[in-house]
Amino acid sequence: MVKVKTTKHKMPEQEPKKRIKNFNEVPYGYDKETAIEEAKRCLQCKKKPCTEGCPVEIDIPGFIACVANGEFDKAAEIIKAKNNLPAVSGRVCPYENQCEGLCTVKKISLYAEPVGIGRLERFIADYERNKGVKIPKKAKPTSKKIAVVGSGPAGLTCAGDLAKMGHSVTIFEALHAPGGVLMYGIPEFRLPKDIVNAEVNYIKKLGVEINYDVVVGKTITIDELMKEYDAIFIGTGAGLPRWLRIPGENLDGVYSANEFLTRVNMMKAYRFPKYDTPVKIGKIVATFGAGNVAMDCARTSLRLGAEKSYIIYRRSELEMPARAEEIHHAKEEGVIFKFLTTPVKFIGDDKGILREGEFRKMKLGEPDETGRRRPIPMEGSEFKMKIDTALVAIGQSPNPLIPKTVKGLKIGKHGNIETDKDGRTNIPGIFAGGDIATGAATVILAMGAGKRAAKAINKYLKLKK
Amino acid sequence: MYEITEKKVLSETVKLMKIKAPLVAKKAQPGQFIILRIDENGERIPLTIADYDREKGTVTVIFMEVGKTTRQLGKMKVGDSLLNFAGPLGVPSEIKKYGTVVMIGGGVGIAPLYPIVRELKKIGNHVISILGARNEKLLMLEKEIDEYSDELFITTDDGSKGQKGFVSDILQRLIDEGRKINMVMAIGPVIMMKVVADVTRLHKIKTLVSLNPIMVDGTGMCGGCRVSIGNETKFACVDGPEFDGHLVDFDNLMLRNRRFLCQEEEACNCAGV
Numbered sequence: 001m002v003k004v005k006t007t008k009h010k011m012p013e014q015e016p017k018k019r020i021k022n023f024n025e026v027p028y029g030y031d032k033e034t035a036i037e038e039a040k041r042c043l044q045c046k047k048k049p050c051t052e053g054c055p056v057e058i059d060i061p062g063f064i065a066c067v068a069n070g071e072f073d074k075a076a077e078i079i080k081a082k083n084n085l086p087a088v089s090g091r092v093c094p095y096e097n098q099c100e101g102l103c104t105v106k107k108i109s110l111y112a113e114p115v116g117i118g119r120l121e122r123f124i125a126d127y128e129r130n131k132g133v134k135i136p137k138k139a140k141p142t143s144k145k146i147a148v149v150g151s152g153p154a155g156l157t158c159a160g161d162l163a164k165m166g167h168s169v170t171i172f173e174a175l176h177a178p179g180g181v182l183m184y185g186i187p188e189f190r191l192p193k194d195i196v197n198a199e200v201n202y203i204k205k206l207g208v209e210i211n212y213d214v215v216v217g218k219t220i221t222i223d224e225l226m227k228e229y230d231a232i233f234i235g236t237g238a239g240l241p242r243w244l245r246i247p248g249e250n251l252d253g254v255y256s257a258n259e260f261l262t263r264v265n266m267m268k269a270y271r272f273p274k275y276d277t278p279v280k281i282g283k284i285v286a287t288f289g290a291g292n293v294a295m296d297c298a299r300t301s302l303r304l305g306a307e308k309s310y311i312i313y314r315r316s317e318l319e320m321p322a323r324a325e326e327i328h329h330a331k332e333e334g335v336i337f338k339f340l341t342t343p344v345k346f347i348g349d350d351k352g353i354l355r356e357g358e359f360r361k362m363k364l365g366e367p368d369e370t371g372r373r374r375p376i377p378m379e380g381s382e383f384k385m386k387i388d389t390a391l392v393a394i395g396q397s398p399n400p401l402i403p404k405t406v407k408g409l410k411i412g413k414h415g416n417i418e419t420d421k422d423g424r425t426n427i428p429g430i431f432a433g434g435d436i437a438t439g440a441a442t443v444i445l446a447m448g449a450g451k452r453a454a455k456a457i458n459k460y461l462k463l464k465k
Numbered sequence: 466m467y468e469i470t471e472k473k474v475l476s477e478t479v480k481l482m483k484i485k486a487p488l489v490a491k492k493a494q495p496g497q498f499i500i501l502r503i504d505e506n507g508e509r510i511p512l513t514i515a516d517y518d519r520e521k522g523t524v525t526v527i528f529m530e531v532g533k534t535t536r537q538l539g540k541m542k543v544g545d546s547l548l549n550f551a552g553p554l555g556v557p558s559e560i561k562k563y564g565t566v567v568m569i570g571g572g573v574g575i576a577p578l579y580p581i582v583r584e585l586k587k588i589g590n591h592v593i594s595i596l597g598a599r600n601e602k603l604l605m606l607e608k609e610i611d612e613y614s615d616e617l618f619i620t621t622d623d624g625s626k627g628q629k630g631f632v633s634d635i636l637q638r639l640i641d642e643g644r645k646i647n648m649v650m651a652i653g654p655v656i657m658m659k660v661v662a663d664v665t666r667l668h669k670i671k672t673l674v675s676l677n678p679i680m681v682d683g684t685g686m687c688g689g690c691r692v693s694i695g696n697e698t699k700f701a702c703v704d705g706p707e708f709d710g711h712l713v714d715f716d717n718l719m720l721r722n723r724r725f726l727c728q729e730e731e732a733c734n735c736a737g738v
């Protein structure tokens with residue numbers, strides 16, 4: 001067996017105590033030397049299990065070999081051949097379940113860590129951005145026009161790929177800013193908005209036009225777009241927040257994760273009153289749910305000045321869906337985890353302001369249809385706890401605007417648009433991908449869906465003429 | 466950018482503006498709203514559509530200066546531009562023949578009522594309009610609404626115009642007189658809509674109200690505009706803004722609309738508006 005360092009090279013980070021007082025990014029990223037050393041941990045195995053685990057099929061050993069040789073430009077080219085937004089995915093991908101989870105280095109011993117593929121991707125993306133991004137050669141113009149609805153990870157990826165294929169692409173964005181969840185959902189300290197803007201600029205440089213303030217389904221309909229464009233990709237993402245459906249949920253002090261994060265991230269409420277949009281945070285904050293969005297809420301609360309920030313989750317630590325890194329960072333920052341606990345009601349004062357929560361203890365039963373052990377309420381275990389702010393982060397349903405307004409479009413039972421694996425809907429020429437098709441998932445899965453749809457659209461356009 | 470092409474000062478605190486937004490003007494329907502943002506640091510605020518001119522490509526909004534953004538907007542001039550103007554949002558009013566409709570507008574709520582009055586009249590309803598305001602100065606669109614009303618009543622809190630009292634007094638009188646009313650619509654302060662709904666509930670008269678909760682995106686994403694309708698949580702931006710007045714939890718709406726009062730004051734003080 002080849003001798004390899006069994007642990008990843010550390011990525012320097014802001015100290016937890018310091019960083020909960022600011023919104024600056026937590027990790028600083030590798031320097032060149034560390035990146036090269038980390039890249040040398042890759043065994044360059046022939047099977048490339050990492051690439052198989054990558055939703056956008058990056059040639060991972062290929063780019064890592066370049067990093068190991070100090071050929072960073074070439075590494076960037078290899079990544080960009082498959083991934084339009086590497087600075088994003090290099091920060092927010094759940095590597096441990098994908099590329100890194102399948103890494104051969106991990107199999108060397110029980111404690112061996114995989115190659116830091118995410119960290120290397122991030123390093124290369126940042127290297128390239130700082131140097132000035134190279135615009136790749138595009139295919140010959142095809143004179144085909146495509147409308148992309150939504151500028152989140154699915155839409156941006158699909159638009160970028162179609163532009164590279166020579167098509168003319170226009171994105172329609174409902175909000176005033178691009179990026180979708182990358183802008184309104186993921187906090188600055190995890191994904192700086194300058195980086196999102198830089199990635200969007202790359203897509204624009206590929207020739208993609210972005211129109212803001214256009215709410216497709218309202219300002220213009222899919223039917224109207226169909227008359228002007230040869231194909232449409234719908235990537236409108238997750239929409240309406242899910243609720244706990246318990247008494248007191250509409251009290252002042254209870255926010256959906258989406259409202260809370262949109263205020264703070266996209267509207268920059270953390271810089272109120274320089275920015276006009278406010279947000280209120282109490283001394284004791286309870287976040288419900290244990291996914292990435294919940295971690296974002298709990299960590300944002302600390303930065304806004306909460307004295308105590310709880311994650312309240314009805315299952316146990318083992319079942320938490322968040323990325324390992326988010327949970328680790330949240331713990332470091334002092335987020336308090338209360339497992340096997342579920343809220344029963346929110347209690348307000350005479351002015352309707354949230355003051356207290358009533359909770360119930362849970363225990364785990366047999367695995368349910370998701371494979372996770374089902375939480376079972378423990379009767380008589382109710383207790384009360386003072387809380388000032390409640391953040392509900394238990395998921396979203398797909399955005400309702402388009403499913404409601406396109407005649408004949410096949411809609412799934414959760415309000416999602418039904419597609420095949422390449423994003424084809426039941427209507428020829430209309431494609432969809434990302435959370436609008438699958439329900440709330442990850443950034444990288446949305447990017448993968450955008451990519452597959454771009455290929456399918458290209459094929460469709462060729463057959464059409 | 467969306468240019469302000471016309472501005473009218475309706476009263477000290479109420480302004481009318483026509484905004485150049487051809488795509489929105491083309492699709493706007495009575496009952497819908499828009500979301501605007503003045504500048505890069507601005508917040509997104511919803512305003513109900515008061516009128517639209519599809520040919521000129523303009524949308525009319527009428528707003529009362531109540532917070533930082535509306536005060537700042539009120540200071541803007543013809544030729545100035547807004548950074549963002551998105552819409553038309555929300556479900557349009559159902560324009561159909563009900564028979565006799567009582568259309569109630571309170572204060573700045575008279576503005577969005579106007580296009581609904583017009584369209585309901587055009588398709589043959591018998592329209593009774595009741596407009597109310599604190600005083601004569603705060604009344605608006607009296608002439609325009611009169612043009613499309615079969616009967617028009619005015620009330621002011623201080624008696625400076627029309628009958629002294631509230632819109633609900635007139636409504637109560639019409640009911641007491643035994644007038645057959647097929648539908649009542651009320652747009653205005655939450656408390657006014659609540660009182661109207663209380664009056665009609667006893668007589669089982671279909672009542673629609675247009676709600677104006679605090680919104681952020683306005684496109685069905687954030688859930689900030691949620692309202693309790695019956696025992697269900699609905700979103701004013703995509704399910705509304707019109708709801709069955711007999712099912713709305715008005716007390717909760719009032720409470721939720723007070724969520725950021727302190728911050729609003731702070732923002733006004735900081736901006737000196």
